[in-house]
Amino acid sequence: MNTMAPHDVKLIEAITRITDTLDADLFFYAGEICREGYERVCDGLDQLGPDKRTNCGLFLNTYGGDPHAAYRLARALGHHYERLILYVHGPCKSAGTLMAIGFNEIVIGDRGELGPMDVQLANREEILEYNSGLDMIQAMDRLHKHAKDAFKDFMKDMRMKEHLSTKFASDTARQLTQGLFSGLYAQMDPVRLGHVQRTMLITEAYGNRLNARTGILRSEKSLRALVYDYPTHDFVIDRSEARNHLFAEGYVRCPDLHEHMVAALLYELHPGSRRDVEFLHLLHTVVTPAALPTADDQAGEAAATPVQEPKAAQHGKRGRQAGNKPVSTLPQE
Incomplete structure (x- = not known):
């Protein structure tokens, strides 16, 4: 028989309170968003x-991953539950933000943050380094603007200051502009550019399909802003930014005391910075502070200790089988 400390009982009470108030199964997903994680959620x-x-609450800590898997995860939860509530206490970046569009409500803590959905592509020059898919698109836009401005300046100077004919001035300006920018344009890989544009369109298309179910976005411009408009992939989208600029009124709120307590402990268990996936059903597996990694643990290692539920929590489940086990944690890569 397990002996629980007072703080363990409070944690179970908090989980049970949220579960009963929202009539929701509560889950915790942390790590990379990937097909493997999708399979574990389905299992x-x-x-x-x-x-x-009836409903589902998901505590999500992630720095992103595969947009295809993010779409499948959001759709799978939507097939099983009437209403989806997303809890963001730490990072919920990139593909995690794409998942958020498939939820009916987003609860963002003071430390929670979403992020832009621009696609990350492997850097051909470096190992384990990625660049934003917007880099090439923005470079093309910038080159186009500079080339057009250069042509106008050459043309204006020769026509107005040198008093040359319009035909001669335009031909000369064209040659000067072509000589100045042709080398830069030659470095652009059209095949890679096409791949980047298609990938960005995939993310936008998934966002549109998820929003068709939830209507959570403020407008069509909100989705385009998430995919194309933010200056860097690491840009912080906090609760205020999400509430005032991206999501419709009433869809984003602060956590209450119980939600904050559960989210804070889960963040300590797995803050989302590791690639290994952690997936738990919170009423079937209660994670206690004693199970958190110590300074002697290996880097990136986390532990979770199942605790027997008290009778009050079992009664709150309306006849659920208390013996269901959580999906096991993958070994760390």
């Missing part, structure tokens, strides 16, 4: 069977 939902509640 976890299958284990619940007919014991699922």
Whole structure:
């Protein structure tokens, strides 16, 4: 028989309170958003069977991943539950933000942050380094603007200051502009540019499909802003930015005391910075502070200790089987 400290009981009470108030199954997903994570979520939902509640609450810590997997995850949860609530206490970046569009409500803590959805592509020059897909598109736009301005300046100077004929001035300006910028344009790989543009369109198309179900975005411009307009992939989209510029009124709120308590402990368990995936059903597996990694643990290692639920929590589940086990954690890469 397990002995629980007072703070463990408070944690279970907080989870049970959220579960009963929202009539929601509560899940925790942390790490890279990938197909493997999608399969684990589907396996976890299958284990619940007919014991699922009406709604779903997901605590998500991630720095992003595969947009295809993000779309599948959001759609899978939407198939199983009527209403989806997303809890963001730490990072929910890139593909995590794409997932957020598929939810009916987003609860963002003071330290929570979303991020732009521009695609990250492997750097051909460096190992394990990525560049934003917007880099090439923005470079092309900048070159186009500079080339057009250069042609206008050459043309104006020769026509107005040197009093040359319009035909001669335009031909000379064209040759000067071509000589100045042709080398830069030659460095652009059209095949890679096409790949970047298609990938960005994929992310935008997934966002449109998810928003068609939830209507969570403020306008069509909000989705384009998330994909194209932010200056860097690491740009911080906090609660104020999300509420005032991206999502419709009433869809973003602050966490209450119980939600904050659960989210804070889960952030300590796995802040989302590691690639390994952690997926838990919070009423079937309660993670205690004693299970958190110590200074002697290996880098990136986390632990979770199952705790037997008290009878009050079992009664709150309306007949659920308390013996369901969470999906096991993958070994660290």
